[in-house]
Amino acid sequence: MITLHWLxxxxxxxxxxxxxxxxxxxxxxxxxxxxxxxxxLAVSFWFGDFLGDVGNGVLVLALVTIAGTHFxxxxxxxxTTILERERFSGRLxxxxxxxxxxxxxxAFAGTLLFTYTPLKASGLIDPKSVxxxxxGAGVIIALVICYAWxxxxxxxxxxxxxxxxxxxxxxxxxxxxxAALGAVFAAAGVGTTIGAMAGAIxxxxxxxxxxxxxxxxxxVFTMIMGNAFAAFPVMAAAIGIPILVHxxxxxxxxxxxxxxxxxxxxxxxxPMAANFNIVPAAxxxxxxxxxxxxxxxxxALPLLLANILILYFGAFR
Amino acid sequence: xxxxxxxxxxxxxxxxxxLRFNPLLVVAVAAIVTGLLGGMPFxxxxxxxxxxxxxxxxxxxxxxxLPVVGVLERYGLQQRARTLIxxxxxxxxxxxxxxxLAFRQIFAALGLTSVAxxxxxxxxxxxxxxxxxxxxxxxxxxxxxxxxxKAMSAATDNxxxxxxxxxxxxxxxxxxIQGALAGFGIQLTPFQLSVWAxxxxxxAFLIHGTRLLLLxxxxxxxxx
Numbered sequence: 235m236i237t238l239h240w241l242x243x244x245x246x247x248x249x250x251x252x253x254x255x256x257x258x259x260x261x262x263x264x265x266x267x268x269x270x271x272x273x274x275l276a277v278s279f280w281f282g283d284f285l286g287d288v289g290n291g292v293l294v295l296a297l298v299t300i301a302g303t304h305f306x307x308x309x310x311x312x313x314t315t316i317l318e319r320e321r322f323s324g325r326l327x328x329x330x331x332x333x334x335x336x337x338x339x340x341a342f343a344g345t346l347l348f349t350y351t352p353l354k355a356s357g358l359i360d361p362k363s364v365x366x367x368x369x370g371a372g373v374i375i376a377l378v379i380c381y382a383w384x385x386x387x388x389x390x391x392x393x394x395x396x397x398x399x400x401x402x403x404x405x406x407x408x409x410x411x412x413a414a415l416g417a418v419f420a421a422a423g424v425g426t427t428i429g430a431m432a433g434a435i436x437x438x439x440x441x442x443x444x445x446x447x448x449x450x451x452x453x454v455f456t457m458i459m460g461n462a463f464a465a466f467p468v469m470a471a472a473i474g475i476p477i478l479v480h481x482x483x484x485x486x487x488x489x490x491x492x493x494x495x496x497x498x499x500x501x502x503x504x505p506m507a508a509n510f511n512i513v514p515a516a517x518x519x520x521x522x523x524x525x526x527x528x529x530x531x532x533x534a535l536p537l538l539l540a541n542i543l544i545l546y547f548g549a550f551r
Numbered sequence: 552x553x554x555x556x557x558x559x560x561x562x563x564x565x566x567x568x569x570l571r572f573n574p575l576l577v578v579a580v581a582a583i584v585t586g587l588l589g590g591m592p593f594x595x596x597x598x599x600x601x602x603x604x605x606x607x608x609x610x611x612x613x614x615x616x617l618p619v620v621g622v623l624e625r626y627g628l629q630q631r632a633r634t635l636i637x638x639x640x641x642x643x644x645x646x647x648x649x650x651x652l653a654f655r656q657i658f659a660a661l662g663l664t665s666v667a668x669x670x671x672x673x674x675x676x677x678x679x680x681x682x683x684x685x686x687x688x689x690x691x692x693x694x695x696x697x698x699x700x701k702a703m704s705a706a707t708d709n710x711x712x713x714x715x716x717x718x719x720x721x722x723x724x725x726x727x728i729q730g731a732l733a734g735f736g737i738q739l740t741p742f743q744l745s746v747w748a749x750x751x752x753x754x755a756f757l758i759h760g761t762r763l764l765l766l767x768x769x770x771x772x773x774x775x
Binding site for chain 2 (some may be wrong): 238241242244245248267275278279282283285286287288289290291292293294295297298301302304313314316318319320321322323324325326328330331333334337338339341342345349354363365366369370373376377380383386390391392393394395396397399404405406407408409410411412413414415416417418419421422423424426428432458462463466467471472475480486487488490491492493494495498501502505506508509510511512513514515517518520522523525526528529530532533536537540541543544548
């Protein structure tokens with residue numbers, strides 16, 4: 235059965251290749267820092283399960299040290315010039331989109347195939363990680379097509395991938411780090427404390443105020459934790475269930491679903507949701523690392539208001 | 552007696568991010584401080600942090616698409632995306648992003664969340680197309696405008712994903728809601744929950760779509 239571990243082996247191989255490529259890149263004044271950073275990630279993907287918890291913790295501290303002491307840089311090797319790219323683009327035409335669309339198409343067709351046909355029972359892919367495994371399959375198919383059609387130099391995928399990876403830099407592991415921080419927050423009891431605080435300031439008598447506090451609590455807690463998943467059980471236990479459902483008789487389906495979506499409005503506004511808000515800023519080479527958040531706030535706030543109204547009128551008709 | 556001290560860790564994160572220290576450093580320091588204030592010994596904190604990092608490796612697996620994106624960029628994918636948009640009459644930044652918003656919401660509602668995303672579609676396709684469309688309306692873009700268009704491309708992907716995925720029955724967040732409510736003795740089917748994601752999805756489309764049309768207007772006004 236193809237499990238997530240196969241993907242980890244693939245990702246580890248890619249990071250190991252990035253590490254070697256980085257260390258040999260004389261145009262990068264900080265090449266050893268980059269080499270060590272991507273090398274440690276390769277170690278994490280390949281051997282993370284054998285390092286033990288404290289061992290992984292040390293690995294995390296090493297990554298943080300490299301990034302925090304500014305030992306990450308970028309090479310200046312240009313792959314092809316803008317002019318060459320214009321020429322390639324003119325010659326290759328719209329067919330150039332095809333390999334790029336192979337990845338989403340594989341994910342699309344594969345998910346349908348492994349969810350709605352007898353293949354589901356074949357046990358070929360671990361049902362828990364179908365999408366990610368298919369993503370990996372899509373990448374490999376697309377690479378094979380690129381090699382066969384464009385005939386790039388053998389190391390081109392690594393060199394080009396490394397160019398993009400270096401432009402993202404430390405932001406690449408921030409989402410994973412924040413998930414780890416969430417684990418520490420949970421172990422230190424941050425969630426229960428916030429839940430107790432929210433529960434303590436609940437006003438009695440006004441259903442609308444309780445709804446407002448529930449939705450705002452979801453937003454604030456989501457912004458702190460970086461995802462609504464961590465916030466939901468806490469806010470449901472503090473306000474959603476005891477006050478809105480039991481005391482005020484609200485419809486639990488609305489309280490659950492729209493409560494979570496109120497939290498998603500918070501996700502749009504926080505740097506803690508790094509994979510959605512910080513990583514794209516790096517990926518698109520924005521000057522302002524909070525540029526994506528800035529673009530989202532004017533959508534998130536009216537949408538939050540809409541969700542509060544849906545909660546109020548949907549759950550308490 | 553509740554221990555309020557670990558909340559200081561949250562304050563550290565907020566301050567660290569606001570002062571723009573390296574976020575990895577901020578997160579690591581906040582984790583250690585929070586753990587210590589919560590009464591955990593240092594090695595225990597290190598273990599929880601390490602286990603959390605290791606258990607969440609799947610979050611970083613997405614980077615395996617970069618070699619493909621990089622090779623295609625080497626052969627002019629971004630340039631091609633621009634040429635295509637430039638040749639389409641009536642294609643504006645706002646209309647293009649509204650179409651992408653609809654695509655993203657519908658596919659996410661069908662459970663196909665990873666057919667698109669920042670590395671897979673926004674960087675190689677959507678952002679260059681949005682920029683090209685903006686240049687058509689506006690002429691050469693100054694840096695601030697280009698940033699705004701790129702940031703809106705990324706924002707559109709997020710809004711479409713967040714406010715589409717919960718319509719799908721088997722998405723993680725719906726299952727989480729179902730599980731959490733079941734813990735309180737409230738039994739609901741995923742369908743009962745996901746139906747209630749539809750009104751918010753429509754509001755998200757209307758609100759963000761309006762903003763995209765306004766973006767078009769401001770691009771046009773400031774152009775030529």
